[in-house]
Amino acid sequence: MDNESILITGPEILDAGGIRRGSVLIEDNRIADVSNTLSPGDADTVIDGTGKLLIPGLVNTHTHLSMTLFRGIADDLPLDRWLNDHIWPAEARLNGDYCYAGALLGCIEMIRSGTTSFNDMYFYMDHVARAVEEAGLRCVISHGMIDLGDTEKMTAELRESRRIIKECHGMADDRIRVALGPHSPYTCSEELLKETAALADKNDLMIHIHVSETENEVSEVSRSHGMTPVEYLDEVGVLGPRTVAAHCVWLKDWEIDILAERDVKVSHNPSSNMKLASGVSPVARLLQRGVNVSLGTDGAASNNNLDMFQEMKTASLLQKVNLEDPTALPAMDVFSMATLNGARALGIDAGLIAPGKLADIVILNTRRPHLTPWRNPPSHTVYSASGADVDTVICDGRILLRDGELEVLEEKYVMELAEAAAAELTG
Ligand SMILES: C[C@H]1O[C@@H](n2cnc3c(N)ncnc32)[C@H](O)[C@@H]1O
Numbered sequence: 001m002d003n004e005s006i007l008i009t010g011p012e013i014l015d016a017g018g019i020r021r022g023s024v025l026i027e028d029n030r031i032a033d034v035s036n037t038l039s040p041g042d043a044d045t046v047i048d049g050t051g052k053l054l055i056p057g058l059v060n061t062h063t064h065l066s067m068t069l070f071r072g073i074a075d076d077l078p079l080d081r082w083l084n085d086h087i088w089p090a091e092a093r094l095n096g097d098y099c100y101a102g103a104l105l106g107c108i109e110m111i112r113s114g115t116t117s118f119n120d121m122y123f124y125m126d127h128v129a130r131a132v133e134e135a136g137l138r139c140v141i142s143h144g145m146i147d148l149g150d151t152e153k154m155t156a157e158l159r160e161s162r163r164i165i166k167e168c169h170g171m172a173d174d175r176i177r178v179a180l181g182p183h184s185p186y187t188c189s190e191e192l193l194k195e196t197a198a199l200a201d202k203n204d205l206m207i208h209i210h211v212s213e214t215e216n217e218v219s220e221v222s223r224s225h226g227m228t229p230v231e232y233l234d235e236v237g238v239l240g241p242r243t244v245a246a247h248c249v250w251l252k253d254w255e256i257d258i259l260a261e262r263d264v265k266v267s268h269n270p271s272s273n274m275k276l277a278s279g280v281s282p283v284a285r286l287l288q289r290g291v292n293v294s295l296g297t298d299g300a301a302s303n304n305n306l307d308m309f310q311e312m313k314t315a316s317l318l319q320k321v322n323l324e325d326p327t328a329l330p331a332m333d334v335f336s337m338a339t340l341n342g343a344r345a346l347g348i349d350a351g352l353i354a355p356g357k358l359a360d361i362v363i364l365n366t367r368r369p370h371l372t373p374w375r376n377p378p379s380h381t382v383y384s385a386s387g388a389d390v391d392t393v394i395c396d397g398r399i400l401l402r403d404g405e406l407e408v409l410e411e412k413y414v415m416e417l418a419e420a421a422a423a424e425l426t427g
């Protein structure tokens with residue numbers, strides 16, 4: 001059933017390299033050919049791409065998938081009160097079944113809005129992995145480690161990370177990989193951060209961490225360590241090319257240099273930063289210095305959805321208004337962030353529509369009133385489209401959504417499961 005050949009005939013193709021027209025042939029889990037001479041006889045499955053736009057699957061480089069269960073519970077608060085007074089008390093009641101239900105729901109939401117890969121940090125990650133395996137998506141997952149300076153807690157967090165690595169790394173034909181997830185410089189002890197760096201080095205693992213999200217964090221870290229968060233994380237060895245640093249809102253100029261030098265992968269989360277009023281990340285400057293900046297939604301309790309199309313538009317508009325410069329972060333740049341830069345951040349051989357790349361592909365219906373006249377694909381994709389315009393999704397060469405119909409998971413059942421879990425948790 002999966003991993004046969006699929007031919008998508010005659011769509012327009014948009015990726016970070018530009019716009020063109022051509023048919024796309026998928027064999028097994030990779031793109032085999034992109035050309036104008038392919039004929040329908042060449043494939044087991046043929047998808048008519050006429051009137052469609054074919055793009056690489058979007059990559060969400062920072063989220064907490066199971067937090068779909070907490071959507072709408074604590075709006076209109078700053079990060080510290082949001083976490084301390086609402087989210088952490090609610091999370092204390094989580095278990096594996098709840099996290100599985102929330103992750104399944106999140107997977108459906110992502111498939112329907114054109115995301116094929118994501119970077120997740122949360123709890124009960126073996127249950128999240130099971131959901132992702134069933135959904136057919138690709139991900140990097142990490143157990144969110146928080147020790148608040150407690151040595152016993154630190155040992156337990158590292159033990160749980162090791163367990164998840166052992167059980168889940170390379171699962172589902174390597175669609176699921178495991179990273180280390182020290183939550184942040186303000187919730188992890190110095191020792192935990194150093195242990196994390198050593199473990200990542202030894203086992204060639206990615207690190208996923210929140211960095212310089214709020215002004216409070218910068219004051220707190222500066223007070224405790226006499227250094228800014230980026231300087232401190234560099235000192236303890238956490239920053240490198242396999243580190244995804246989420247947020248990076250409050251950066252001094254020299255911290256941007258450190259991030260660039262270490263080739264840290266920055267994940268920009270504009271909706272969450274705006275909703276929690278955390279601030280505005282200097283994305284245009286980061287990109288100018290050559291930092292690989294990608295996009296993330298953060299969790300559904302601070303966004304409040306997982307739609308990467310909205311995230312692209314928001315990212316662009318936020319830079320423009322903040323810099324009072326309408327040329328800042330144009331459509332093509334933000335589209336590259338959501339595709340190629342995301343794939344690079346997660347070490348995934350995708351993000352471009354080209355032979356040899358992993359077949360993670362999204363097809364949009366362009367024949368919609370709000371996309372008419374169809375004339376400027378990058379502009380329409382970033383400024384006019386939404387996740388609801390996605391009609392077909394392929395991940396790892398397997399069709400997950402076809403003409404708006406899910407080919408994986410039972411949507412009605414998953415929604416009921418998530419409703420029940422949310423009611424028990426927060427109701
Ligand atoms: C993995 C941990 O990260 C928390 N979490 C979710 N969103 C954010 C954010 N924007 N900043 C910091 N922590 C966050 C989750 O609620 C969980 O406790």
Ligand SMILES: [Zn+2]
Pocket residue numbers: 062063064210246298299
């Ligand atoms: Zn987060």
